[in-house]
Amino acid sequence: MPPMALLLSQAFSGFAFGTLLALMSSGLTIIFGTLGFVNFAHGAMFMLGAYAAFVVLTWSHSYIAALAAGAAVLLIVSVVLERGLLRFFYARPPEDQLLVTFGLSVMLIEGIRYFFGSDSQRVSQPNWGDGIVNFGGLFYYPLYRVEVIGIAAAFLLALYLLLYHTSVGLMVRAGIEDRLMVGLLGIDVRKMFLLVFAVGAMAAGIAGVIFAPLSAVIPDMGTPFLIQAFVVVVIGGLGSFGGAIVGGILVGELLSLTTAFNPDYSQVSIYLAMTLVLVLRPRGLFGAVGRI
Amino acid sequence: MSASLVSRRGSRWLPEIFVALLLVVLPFGFVTALSSVDLLSRILVWGLFGIGFDLLFGYSGLLSFGQAAFFGTGGFVTAYLLTSHIIANVWLGMLAGVAAAMLFSVVVGYLALRRVGLYFAMITLAFAQLSYFVENSPLAHWTGGENGLPGIPPPGIDIGPLRLSFDEGWRIYVLIATLFFFGYMLARFIVRSPVGAVLTGIRQNADRTAALGHSVSGYKLSVFVLAAGYAGLAGVLLGIFQSYMPPGAFSVDTSGQLVFQTVIGGVGTLLGPTVGAAVWLFLRDELQQIPGVGSLWMFILGAIFVVLVTLLRKGLYGTLAAWWRSRPAVPAPAPAPQPEPRVRAAIRPHPGSAHPAPPANAGAAATPALEARAINKHFGGIRAVSGVSLTVPAGEIHAVIGPNGAGKTTFLRLLSGEMAPSGGQILLRGHDITGHSVTAVNRAGIAKSYQINQLFNDLTGRQNLRIAALGRHRGTLRFDVFRSADSIPAVEESIAGLIDELGLAACADLPVATLPYGEKRRIELGLALATLPSVLLLDEPLAGLSPGERQDVIRLIRRLAEGRTIVLVEHDMDAVFALAARIMVMHQGRPLAEGTPAEVRRDAAVRRAYLGGVKAHAHA
Numbered sequence: 067m068p069p070m071a072l073l074l075s076q077a078f079s080g081f082a083f084g085t086l087l088a089l090m091s092s093g094l095t096i097i098f099g100t101l102g103f104v105n106f107a108h109g110a111m112f113m114l115g116a117y118a119a120f121v122v123l124t125w126s127h128s129y130i131a132a133l134a135a136g137a138a139v140l141l142i143v144s145v146v147l148e149r150g151l152l153r154f155f156y157a158r159p160p161e162d163q164l165l166v167t168f169g170l171s172v173m174l175i176e177g178i179r180y181f182f183g184s185d186s187q188r189v190s191q192p193n194w195g196d197g198i199v200n201f202g203g204l205f206y207y208p209l210y211r212v213e214v215i216g217i218a219a220a221f222l223l224a225l226y227l228l229l230y231h232t233s234v235g236l237m238v239r240a241g242i243e244d245r246l247m248v249g250l251l252g253i254d255v256r257k258m259f260l261l262v263f264a265v266g267a268m269a270a271g272i273a274g275v276i277f278a279p280l281s282a283v284i285p286d287m288g289t290p291f292l293i294q295a296f297v298v299v300v301i302g303g304l305g306s307f308g309g310a311i312v313g314g315i316l317v318g319e320l321l322s323l324t325t326a327f328n329p330d331y332s333q334v335s336i337y338l339a340m341t342l343v344l345v346l347r348p349r350g351l352f353g354a355v356g357r358i
Numbered sequence: 359m360s361a362s363l364v365s366r367r368g369s370r371w372l373p374e375i376f377v378a379l380l381l382v383v384l385p386f387g388f389v390t391a392l393s394s395v396d397l398l399s400r401i402l403v404w405g406l407f408g409i410g411f412d413l414l415f416g417y418s419g420l421l422s423f424g425q426a427a428f429f430g431t432g433g434f435v436t437a438y439l440l441t442s443h444i445i446a447n448v449w450l451g452m453l454a455g456v457a458a459a460m461l462f463s464v465v466v467g468y469l470a471l472r473r474v475g476l477y478f479a480m481i482t483l484a485f486a487q488l489s490y491f492v493e494n495s496p497l498a499h500w501t502g503g504e505n506g507l508p509g510i511p512p513p514g515i516d517i518g519p520l521r522l523s524f525d526e527g528w529r530i531y532v533l534i535a536t537l538f539f540f541g542y543m544l545a546r547f548i549v550r551s552p553v554g555a556v557l558t559g560i561r562q563n564a565d566r567t568a569a570l571g572h573s574v575s576g577y578k579l580s581v582f583v584l585a586a587g588y589a590g591l592a593g594v595l596l597g598i599f600q601s602y603m604p605p606g607a608f609s610v611d612t613s614g615q616l617v618f619q620t621v622i623g624g625v626g627t628l629l630g631p632t633v634g635a636a637v638w639l640f641l642r643d644e645l646q647q648i649p650g651v652g653s654l655w656m657f658i659l660g661a662i663f664v665v666l667v668t669l670l671r672k673g674l675y676g677t678l679a680a681w682w683r684s685r686p687a688v689p690a691p692a693p694a695p696q697p698e699p700r701v702r703a704a705i706r707p708h709p710g711s712a713h714p715a716p717p718a719n720a721g722a723a724a725t726p727a728l729e730a731r732a733i734n735k736h737f738g739g740i741r742a743v744s745g746v747s748l749t750v751p752a753g754e755i756h757a758v759i760g761p762n763g764a765g766k767t768t769f770l771r772l773l774s775g776e777m778a779p780s781g782g783q784i785l786l787r788g789h790d791i792t793g794h795s796v797t798a799v800n801r802a803g804i805a806k807s808y809q810i811n812q813l814f815n816d817l818t819g820r821q822n823l824r825i826a827a828l829g830r831h832r833g834t835l836r837f838d839v840f841r842s843a844d845s846i847p848a849v850e851e852s853i854a855g856l857i858d859e860l861g862l863a864a865c866a867d868l869p870v871a872t873l874p875y876g877e878k879r880r881i882e883l884g885l886a887l888a889t890l891p892s893v894l895l896l897d898e899p900l901a902g903l904s905p906g907e908r909q910d911v912i913r914l915i916r917r918l919a920e921g922r923t924i925v926l927v928e929h930d931m932d933a934v935f936a937l938a939a940r941i942m943v944m945h946q947g948r949p950l951a952e953g954t955p956a957e958v959r960r961d962a963a964v965r966r967a968y969l970g971g972v973k974a975h976a977h978a
Contacts, residue, residue, distance in 0.1 A: 172659070293487050331496060337485065
């Protein structure tokens with residue numbers, strides 16, 4: 067049994083990573099719920115956010131500017147992709163939608179590689195993130211990682227308010243329940259799809275901005291994150307906002323706590339958890355019956 | 359149409375001969391151009407990997423993003439067994455690798471195939487990632503972790519004077535090309551066999567395939583394991599070809615590259631993935647030579663991929679093959695003689711049916727053909743069907759009527775096994791079939807014709823009927839891959855009879871998606887009939903038909919009723935009162951009245967609830 071302080075510190079790490087994963091997965095899940103397709107380019111969008119942070123934080127030291135840039139880049143990219151290409155795929159089989167977003171993700175990753183190279187880029191954390199927090203002498207933790215939880219949670223809250231406390235959100239949730247009916251009610255489904263795709267993409271981009279100072283920024287960085295987000299939505303239930311948050315934190319904690327015991331099994335543990343959910347509750351913890 | 363069929367039959371082995379010739383001729387070209395055959399060997403390894411994937415995705419519609427798991431397993435198991443000298447015989451080591459990949463796929467398939475579509479893609483990807491991490495960390499001691507396993511020995515043959523080691527260049531090419539050819543041959547057999555017909559059915563309409571008596575989960579798992587076998591063999595060959603097994607074999611990029619190559623070349627073509635592999639490997643090697651463009655080669659491939667998915671979904675080879683097939687057929691000397699119509703045999707219930715008709719002299723005590731005892735179906739708080747009982751004697755037409763939303767369709771779905779009732783009992787000739795799967799219920803002798811056509815839209819009417827007839831003739835799950843789907847005389851006879859009986863002769867060889875509604879409706883009925891049911895459930899068979907077509911179908915139903923039991927849900931009251939021996943009226947999920955047409959017509963409650971319009975008819 068590892069020492070308590072290590073466990074606590076790892077649990078904290080897991081929570082920080084879990085909130086980021088939750089933010090990323092909630093974008094994936096609302097896009098699926100509304101548009102009915104899994105965005106394979108979600109990992110590449112996360113990566114775009116991280117590169118936006120890299121560019122902005124190298125020029126200036128404004129974290130706010132980095133967040134704004136990450137959101138703006140993803141807004142532009144998602145609007146161009148949805149209007150220019152993806153909308154032609156709504157009537158096609160789900161496999162085609164998956165294939166086209168997979169192809170787009172390769173183009174985004176390789177495009178970034180062309181401009182920035184394959185080398186990993188360092189992104190400095192904001193100066194208000196420097197320092198160490200002392201948790202009652204039990205363990206010490208880098209300040210930025212503590213702040214990450216707050217920032218990611220704030221964006222999750224914003225997403226929650228948008229979905230559950232605005233009339234637009236009501237339409238989106240109704241669309242998740244019954245897409246056809248919402249269209250019949252005279253709601254402009256076209257606009258709603260664009261909006262949801264952009265919001266979901268921005269969630270991935272913002273997660274990328276927040277994550278950038280914590281890791282090496284490389285073109286392929288989004289892929290493992292995307293697959294972990296898949297695990298999150300399979301565990302939480304695809305299309306469920308609450309499932310993305312609970313699943314995200316669960317997966318973050320599993321990754322982190324297993325590391326305290328045996329790092330070899332850290333990644334393995336989340337896939338085993340997914341297998342367990344698939345056997346015991348195939349639609350996921352919060353998934354609705356018959357949605358997929 | 360039949361002309362092109364005849365000429366195509368003559369060229370049955372043409373693709374195999376063509377591939378064999380290419381495999382022999384191409385390496386000379388490669389040696390001249392590139393001074394080595396290695397690129398071709400590499401293309402064939404990926405091509406073999408792709409043949410299995412094409413059976414899975416192209417033919418059965420199962421998009422797996424995790425084939426790397428089996429590619430890596432095959433390669434690493436063989437590499438470990440051979441480099442650690444646990445197995446000395448290289449051939450045995452190769453076999454063990456393929457077997458391990460297939461074994462692993464049974465576990466992954468069991469879990470991943472519980473879900474369909476997008477979920478299936480995500481779960482397979484996650485399992486591949488799991489195996490990547492397992493290979494990389496907990497098993498690093500055996501697999502070399504991030505270093506991979508070097509020093510894999512090549513196989514060889516040593517028979518008397520013939521001594522040959524398949525170690526490099528031409529020699530390894532001969533091995534890879536031979537295995538590729540056999541892999542291709544096997545896949546061709548499968549595609550043309552009854553198994554291939556069922557897999558195509560699963561891709562186009564899995565629910566209907568299950569309702570026609572095929573074990574959809576069994577076939578899905580089988581093709582998944584088969585694809586894993588191809589993947590495992592490709593992994594083994596990669597290790598032997600490079601005499602090194604790289605850890606990247608397990609990575610997402612491997613699965614992604616396979617999907618890329620298959621889609622670029624063309625799905626559902628078997629050779630498409632090989633063409634895609636050639637494009638991929640060639641572009642990688644050639645583009646990287648060009649300064650300024652070199653680092654963009656993956657971007658360019660990505661762009662090609664997106665364009666192909668968007669505009670040319672059949673891929674490069676697939677488009678070419680479709681064009682080749684669509685060229686005007688050479689007129690054949692004589693059309694194939696149509697088999698004599700065997701109407702009676704075609705539409706009579708299957709003589710060997712599990713539950714034969716009771717003897718005619720069984721009298722009043724005879725077991726009813728179908729009996730529902732107080733069955734319920736609740737969705738949450740909604741009682742769609744509540745306490746409905748029904749007894750249908752053999753050979754009778756029993757109608758179920760009621761206003762929209764009365765629960766008639768749900769009731770039929772309960773009888774057909776598509777849904778399990780929340781309570782109550784369903785008996786077929788006295789045997790309890792409550793809660794049996796739709797496939798088992800079909801096997802027991804109940805078939806349903808759907809309210810909304812459930813056809814295999816890209817197939818012809820004949821192929822549609824064949825998928826239905828195959829279930830009855832060869833059971834729920836069978837691997838008869840070495841015979842052609844259209845080579846079973848009993849099946850072809852029964853299809854020909856049905857086509858004749860249903861008046862589909864003129865359009866039987868056109869894709870059903872292109873047919874008018876009336877023809878589609880008759881094929882829908884034909885699918886149910888082709889399984890030779892003793893009990894036929896008809897859900898609004900007349901819906902959407904013209905008055906003339908209605909009369910035809912009514913006459914047909916009357917003929918079908920000879921020796922068969924029918925439960926009919928229909929809104930056309932003229933038809934119901936003309937056909938049914940007894941009628942049950944449902945209202946808000948409950949039985950309202952039951953009796954002969956005359957009794958139902960007199961029933962006051964029925965008139966109040968529903969039959970206002972029939973009063974006029976009754977007086978007329």
